[in-house]
Amino acid sequence: MTRCAVFGTGSWGTAFAMVLADAGCEVTLWARRAALVDAINTGRTNPDYLPGVELPEGVRATTDPAEAARGADFTVLTVPSQTLRANLAEWAPLLPSDTVLVSLMKGVELGTAKRMSEVIEEVAKVPAERVAVLTGPNLAKEVAARQPAAAVVACVDEDVARRLQAACHTPYFRPYTNTDVVGCELGGAVKNVIALAVGIATGMGLGDNAKASLITRGLAETTRLGLAMGADAHTFAGLAGMGDLVATCSSPLSRNNTFGTNLGRGMSLAETIAVTKQTAEGVKSCESVLDLARRHGVDMPLTETVVEIVHEGKPPLVALKQLMSRSAKPERH
Ligand SMILES: NC(=O)c1ccc[n+]([C@@H]2O[C@H](COP(=O)([O-])OP(=O)(O)OC[C@H]3O[C@@H](n4cnc5c(N)ncnc54)[C@H](O)[C@@H]3O)[C@@H](O)[C@H]2O)c1
Ligand SMILES: O=P(O)(O)OC[C@H](O)CO
Structure with a gap:
């Protein structure tokens, strides 16, 4: 046995x-x-x-x-x-x-x-x-x-x-x-950061278009990082990438999603931590994912924004305006 x-x-x-x-x-x-x-x-x-x-x-x-x-x-x-x-x-x-x-x-x-x-x-x-x-x-x-x-x-x-x-x-x-161990692990770690972003959007009262855009652009930046680290792009279209993003970003059972929702509703970081009884990995890993992105020279604007809101006290509304006013780009770059 x-x-x-x-x-x-x-x-x-x-x-x-x-x-x-x-x-x-x-x-x-x-x-x-x-x-x-x-x-x-x-x-x-x-x-x-x-x-x-x-x-x-x-x-x-x-x-x-x-x-x-x-x-x-x-x-x-x-x-x-x-x-x-x-x-x-x-x-x-x-x-x-x-x-x-x-x-x-x-x-x-x-x-x-x-x-x-x-x-x-x-x-x-x-x-x-x-x-x-x-x-x-x-x-x-x-x-x-x-x-x-x-x-x-x-x-x-x-x-x-x-x-x-x-x-x-x-x-x-x-x-x-x-x-593809690298791709599978990155999919799991970065989706927690994107779930924080989607939760924040929910807490701010943003609609489904905004959430779908965050999920999709979140997957784009995860894939960019993965490719720079030698992962297979197909992994991110699979269960470890899109699959986990969809589950985590749409479920109230997700601790990361819930953590973001509380922040988006206006709770402080300390208050949000106090009401979170279990592990929300994205809260710490957003910083290490951003570190990884910088080491590999990869642009991850959503991850960067999550770090600014969670750890640097940037108000979600200010962060949203900054994200929406980034320069216009092709979808793939
Ligand atoms: N819960 C889920 O739905 C789920 C699903 C897939 C992956 N994960 C991942 O699994 C991992 C564990 O998450 P979880 O949901 O079981 O967390 P949890 O918060 O439910 O449980 C964490 C466990 O770790 C223990 N622990 C806490 N600090 C510790 C320490 N310093 N030393 C030893 N043990 C310690 C706690 O006592 C508890 O048993 C995380 O990386 C999470 O992202 C969770
Ligand atoms: O509760 P979360 O946010 O840690 O997500 C749980 C799992 O990773 C979902 O696959």
Whole structure:
């Protein structure tokens, strides 16, 4: 039987553990708090992140990272992106030497501008062939309700991607393989920034034309960055690009979208952070995505605008006027 360790017991870690168990894997979740481990092992529920959802028998939890890691064919990492480096430094010595490390995270590291798979390779000292990424339109609450969803599993080694695909394929969860790790990760990280922009537009009371324009031009700037970094343009028209943008930018379940809506309604950054109980990766990653864009000489006006609104206090109305008064351009440039 395939054994999986899932490090991180938030909404997505728990929902994906359910997927793996439903696909026939034996899953051990690592959580920081003993009370949560007890609720999972005895109550079969994660009351903090997925209240009311019954977890399958194939999911167990522990606070001991060594116990979680023991014998794992796949080691799934799903903590907030900015905490990955420090956490993985502790876990790496405990991992089986042949385990495949799987990132579910959709962020870019602040300071280094590294993608999560790059952080994993560096900290766990593993080759790219042992690192995979799972991404796509996967709102955790819908997946936990076993509503149909498709996803992408990406690895430079297609055989590894196929093995992971088999490990998480269920009647309601349909993963496709891809070897474009760079494109898949960028799609996931930048869509959070664009979802902030769309949320801000919603909060300001702008219409569907404005939101569709943000989504489309957001995808254009994501693709520009991807091409500069060696990604395949087709990836951005797929589940990791357009698919995830559509889900995140249209769903009130999205934390990034909701975060933006609160800002657009006039809440301050501090107030918005105070009412946000879960991880909205775009809030920090907008800065690292902009850093990445500058390192690669790519123009990302929407990402830049999100950074100005979120971190520099620019009023959304002023930002909107500036965006609309940019010089006229061809659609492709
Ligand atoms: N929730 C979703 O719908 C969804 C879907 C796809 C991808 N993702 C991505 O998955 C990743 C995790 O998101 P989530 O939704 O599970 O977040 P979450 O906020 O629901 O849970 C985060 C988890 O990380 C833990 N955590 C927080 N700080 C930590 C630290 N310093 N060290 C160790 N653990 C820490 C929390 O206790 C919690 O268990 C993010 O990168 C997110 O973009 C989320
Ligand atoms: O809630 P969000 O904004 O982190 O989005 C969740 C997923 O990434 C959607 O695919």
